[in-house]
Structures are given as structure tokens and as C-alpha cells.
Amino acid sequence: MSEFILKARDLNKFYTQRSGRFGFGTTQVKALDNVSLELRHASTLAVVGESGSGKSTLARCLLQLQPLDGGSVFFQGRDLADLPASELRRQRRHLQMIFQDPFASLNPRMKVGDIVEEGLLIHGLGNKDERFEKALKMLKRVGLAESDMNKYPHEFSGGQRQRIGIARALVLEPIVVVCDEPVSALDVSIQAQILLLLKELQREMSLSYVFISHDLRVVRHIADEIAVMHQGKIVETGSIQAVYESPKQQYTQNLLKAIPGQKRHVA
Amino acid sequence: MAELLKIEELTICPANSTSRMLVSNVSFSIEPGKTTCVVGESGSGKSLTALSVMGLLSKQLVRTNGRVLFQGKDLADLSAEEMRKVRGRQIGMIFQEPMTSLNPVLTIGFQIGEPLTVHLGLKGDALKAKVAALLEQVGIPAHRANSYPDELSGGQRQRVMIAMSIACEPLMLIADEPTTALDVTVQAQILSLLDNLKTSMNMGMLLITHDFGVVADVADDVVVMFRGEVVEAGPVSQVLSKPKHPYTKALLDCVPDAEGKKPLKPIDYAWLNNEQVPA
Numbered sequence: 028m029s030e031f032i033l034k035a036r037d038l039n040k041f042y043t044q045r046s047g048r049f050g051f052g053t054t055q056v057k058a059l060d061n062v063s064l065e066l067r068h069a070s071t072l073a074v075v076g077e078s079g080s081g082k083s084t085l086a087r088c089l090l091q092l093q094p095l096d097g098g099s100v101f102f103q104g105r106d107l108a109d110l111p112a113s114e115l116r117r118q119r120r121h122l123q124m125i126f127q128d129p130f131a132s133l134n135p136r137m138k139v140g141d142i143v144e145e146g147l148l149i150h151g152l153g154n155k156d157e158r159f160e161k162a163l164k165m166l167k168r169v170g171l172a173e174s175d176m177n178k179y180p181h182e183f184s185g186g187q188r189q190r191i192g193i194a195r196a197l198v199l200e201p202i203v204v205v206c207d208e209p210v211s212a213l214d215v216s217i218q219a220q221i222l223l224l225l226k227e228l229q230r231e232m233s234l235s236y237v238f239i240s241h242d243l244r245v246v247r248h249i250a251d252e253i254a255v256m257h258q259g260k261i262v263e264t265g266s267i268q269a270v271y272e273s274p275k276q277q278y279t280q281n282l283l284k285a286i287p288g289q290k291r292h293v294a
Numbered sequence: 295m296a297e298l299l300k301i302e303e304l305t306i307c308p309a310n311s312t313s314r315m316l317v318s319n320v321s322f323s324i325e326p327g328k329t330t331c332v333v334g335e336s337g338s339g340k341s342l343t344a345l346s347v348m349g350l351l352s353k354q355l356v357r358t359n360g361r362v363l364f365q366g367k368d369l370a371d372l373s374a375e376e377m378r379k380v381r382g383r384q385i386g387m388i389f390q391e392p393m394t395s396l397n398p399v400l401t402i403g404f405q406i407g408e409p410l411t412v413h414l415g416l417k418g419d420a421l422k423a424k425v426a427a428l429l430e431q432v433g434i435p436a437h438r439a440n441s442y443p444d445e446l447s448g449g450q451r452q453r454v455m456i457a458m459s460i461a462c463e464p465l466m467l468i469a470d471e472p473t474t475a476l477d478v479t480v481q482a483q484i485l486s487l488l489d490n491l492k493t494s495m496n497m498g499m500l501l502i503t504h505d506f507g508v509v510a511d512v513a514d515d516v517v518v519m520f521r522g523e524v525v526e527a528g529p530v531s532q533v534l535s536k537p538k539h540p541y542t543k544a545l546l547d548c549v550p551d552a553e554g555k556k557p558l559k560p561i562d563y564a565w566l567n568n569e570q571v572p573a
Contacts, residue, residue, distance in 0.1 A: 077477040214336050214504060215549050216548045217335075219558040220560040242550075244554075245550050247552065247553070271554070282479060287505060288505075288506060288508070288510040288549075288551075288552060289510075
């Protein structure tokens with residue numbers, strides 16, 4: 028196996044927008060414009076950019092949750108687009124996602140235990156007792172209790188819901204996890220907890236993360252490599268240290284300059 | 295120094311259970327031309343404090359104790375009509391969500407002009423000229439006055455909100471998380487715009503935020519709130535570099551720094567509960 032677990036080659040994605048008078052005309056928006064990236068095994072690649080830069084589209088396209096208009100995604104050397112539907116579904120077990128909004132991404136009518144177990148059920152992993160045990164172990168690992176399994180998502184705080192989202196993704200023992208702004212809806216104190224939890228789990232389960240974020244301070248703490256997106260293109264990539272210390276592109280420099288808290292030093 | 299706004303022992307409770315204090319004994323003051331930042335996590339009572347200054351608390355909440363003095367006058371003594379004259383005229387407010395706080399069916403020019411008509415009686419060409427000047431002041435081309443909110447980006451909408459709130463040249467501006475929904479580069483622009491306006495109009499500013507980076511950039515004074523109480527207050531340099539209260543220290547420890555050198559440390563709430571909290 029190569030050291031790159033996930034590779035994207037020349038991804039293209041267009042959205043068609045109605046425009047002009049009464050919307051009779053159409054214009055194409057390039058959400059992804061020849062995007063290529065490589066994710067190393069057991070490391071974190073951060074994708075940063077402002078809203079509208081295409082980072083969430085990239086997240087969804089990497090996991091084949093949205094059809095591409097061009098390019099291909101290789102997971103463990105295999106082109107995901109070439110896989111038959113049933114095989115793609117099997118591979119999905121190894122490709123999981125953690126979503127931004129812990130309030131919208133959990134089914135309000137399902138108990139937490141069922142939410143976490145559902146993936147195991149769909150992929151036919153283990154019998155009833157084994158699934159329960161696995162889900163329980165995962166929930167405990169992310170800091171929830173056995174009694175929480177019979178509760179509904181609305182009974183939890185934002186940070187706890189994000190923990191449930193993490194448990195749901197990781198109970199399948201995935202290889203690649205795409206985290207789409209996993210901490211941007213959380214308070215700083217909760218944010219620190221979740222970031223540390225993600226880091227610990229990465230070590231324990233040797234996970235590879237694609238970490239989508241707009242917060243350059245958070246990215247600096249969690250990522251090994253970084254890709255900066257602007258208007259659907261990746262304008263700069265490199266190791267965290269290289270990009271933060273000597274950004275080459277003007278756009279990256281502007282982003283770094285805009286990080287608050289640089290006029291005075293925060294303790 | 296004469297305070298512009300003085301909050302004394304403010305206590306807010308739900309109307310149906312006055313023993314549960316959502317904001318308790320909060321006191322601080324704001325001087326003209328200075329920015330006071332209130333920081334805290336969600337649920338710490340920072341927004342409630344701001345809303346009660348404006349007299350905008352929901353009916354389910356009551357102020358059980360304390361006073362809010364604006365230029366030495368207790369705002370609670372004012373009638374509803376007098377309070378309406380303070381709101382928007384003398385104290386402006388900017389809300390967090392630029393997407394939901396503008397009326398989608400009215401042009402931004404109309405919405406910026408509304409307080410001018412209501413409070414100052416401006417009409418016709420004078421009104422148009424003032425709206426154009428305000429738009430230019432916040433960095434939007436004047437011809438956009440006929441645009442609707444959905445035609446603007448998030449940053450532009452927040453600029454419109456700022457234009458509305460400073461239209462009547464208030465003495466004080468309350469900004470409740472004005473940049474939370476915005477991108478970093480836009481955030482930096484909005485913060486420096488607010489800072490410039492504060493200086494040029496000598497406004498007192500109450501800025502609510504949860505971001506210590508923002509605090510470090512714009513604050514003169516900082517008030518740290520935790521579970522409805524003020525745990526620490528003081529000049530920004532002192533609070534950020536020599537925090538006295540364990541909660542302030544803990545909160546600062548979980549902010550990721552731009553250099554990435556400091557390890558993240560989540561708040562240990564159990565430890566905080568046991569800690570003997572210095573008053």
C-alpha cells in the first residue's frame with residue numbers, strides 16, 4: 028500500500044445557476060476547479076478557505092456523496108467511481124464523515140444507541156449483542172455513559188451531540204474520516220475538548236483525517252498538512268509549518284493576517 | 295471619568311422561578327470612546343446582560359435586582375415611549391445574525407433610513423443623502439441603497455446592520471457577537487470598521503464575544519462572565535496576560551493560539567467547582 032491512503036486527481040464540479048432576467052439564462056459556477064490532493068496514512072490534511080471557496084463541496088465529492096463532473100478519487104489505490112454500487116457501499120464503511128452542525132445531523136426520532144448502532148446494522152457487522160457492545164464501547168470512549176443510549180439527541184448539549192456524531196462515524200472503524208467544520212459550532216472550551224478527543228482517537232485507531240475548517244488557529248493545532256482553497260481552486264499546499272511560517276501566495280498571507288488576536292498577545 | 299453606562303448588581307431570573315439566577319450581581323461600566331468586551335461561553339449570561347440594557351428581555355425573564363444607569367439615569371424609570379427614544383437614537387445595537395436581522399422585503403436604503411425618519415424626522419432628499427453617506431461610511435457603494443438583503447453577502451449585510459445602528463449617531467453601541475457568522479478576513483474588516491467608528495464618533499462600545507482573539511484586538515476593558523456571574527474584570531492587558539481568576543486562566547488555556555505552540559487544555563469544570571473562588 029502506498030503511503031497515500033486517499034488521492035484526488037483533478038476534481039471538477041460545476042453548479043448551474045439561473046441568471047439574467049427572469050432566470051432565463053444560466054451561468055456555471057465552478058465549485059471545484061481541478062482540485063488535486065493527497066492524504067497520508069494516519070495524518071491530518073486540513074482544507075481551509077472562506078465560505079463559498081468549495082471546501083464542503085470537496086468534502087462531499089471525496090466521499091462520493093455528490094457526483095463529480097470530472098476527475099477521480101482513489102481510495103487505497105482504487106478509483107471509487109469505477110466501483111460497482113454494492114462494492115462502493117461496502118467501502119463506505121472505511122470512509123466516514125463528521126458533520127458541522129451537531130443539531131441537524133442526528134435524527135431527532137432515534138435514540139442515541141440506535142444512531143450509533145445503525146452503521147453496524149447496515150454493514151451487517153456482528154449480531155445484536157455484539158453491535159450493542161461495540162456501540163456502548165464507542166460511546167463510552169467519546170465520554171458518554173451507558174444510560175445515554177436510551178436518550179434522544181435533544182437531551183444533549185452541542186458538545187455532547189458532536190461526541191455522538193464522532194461515535195457514529197468511528198464505530199465502523201473507518202480508515203479515512205472527513206470532518207466538515209466539526210468544531211465551528213462549539214464554544215472554545217468544548218472545542219478544545221473535541222479537538223483533543225479527535226487527536227487521541229486518531230492515535231488509537233490510526234485514522235486519517237481530512238479536516239475542513241475556516242479557523243486557521245484550530246487547523247494549526249490539529250493538522251499535519253494544509254491545503255488553502257480559494258474560489259474552487261487549491262492555491263497553496265504544504266506542511267503546516269511551511270505554510271504558516273512562510274506562506275507563498277498573497278491569498279494565504281491575507282488569511283493569516285486576518286487571524287484575530289495578533290495585535291496584542293493572548294496569554 | 296464619567297461613565298456612559300453603568301450596570302449595578304444586575305440580576306435576571308426566569309419569571310416563574312425567581313430563585314434561579316441567570317445573571318447574578320453583574321456590575322460594570324462603559325466609558326465614552328472605549329470598548330468593553332464581555333466574554334464567556336454560551337449560557338454565561340452575556341447576551342441577557344446586553345438585552346436587558348436595551349430593555350429587550352423576553353417577557354419570561356425578569357430583572358429582580360440592580361440598575362442600569364445610562365448617563366446617570368435609570369433606564370427602568372423610563373416609560374415605554376421614552377425608552378423607544380433611547381433605543382436606536384442613543385444606544386444602537388448590532389445583532390449576531392446578519393441573515394435574519396434584516397427585513398427581506400425592504401431595500402437596505404429604506405431600512406437604514408427608517409431610524410433617521412423616526413428619530414430625527416429626516417425626509418426626501420436629505421434622507422437620501424444621509425443614507426448614501428452612511429453606506430459610504432461602512433464601505434458599501436451608495437447606489438446599492440436600492441438592493442434587497444438577499445442581494446448582499448454576509449459581510450455586506452453586517453455592514454448594513456452597522457450603518458443602521460450608527461445612523462442616528464448614538465452615544466453607545468452594543469454589538470452582540472457581530473462577527474461570529476463571518477469569515478476571518480471579513481471579520482477583520484468589520485472589527486476595524488467598528489473600531490474606527492468608535493474612535494471618530496467617540497462612542498462607548500459594548501462588544502459581546504466568545505473569541506479571545508477578537509478581545510485582544512479591539513478591547514480596552516474586559517469582563518469575563520461564567521454561569522451568570524462576573525468572575526473577572528479589568529483592563530485588557532491585565533486580564534489577558536495576568537488573569538487572576540482560575541476560570542479566566544482555564545478559558546484562555548483552551549483558546550488555540552495562532553502560532554500553535556501552546557498545548558490545548560480543556561476546562562476542568564469539576565476542578566473549578568471545588569476551587570475556592572476569590573470574590
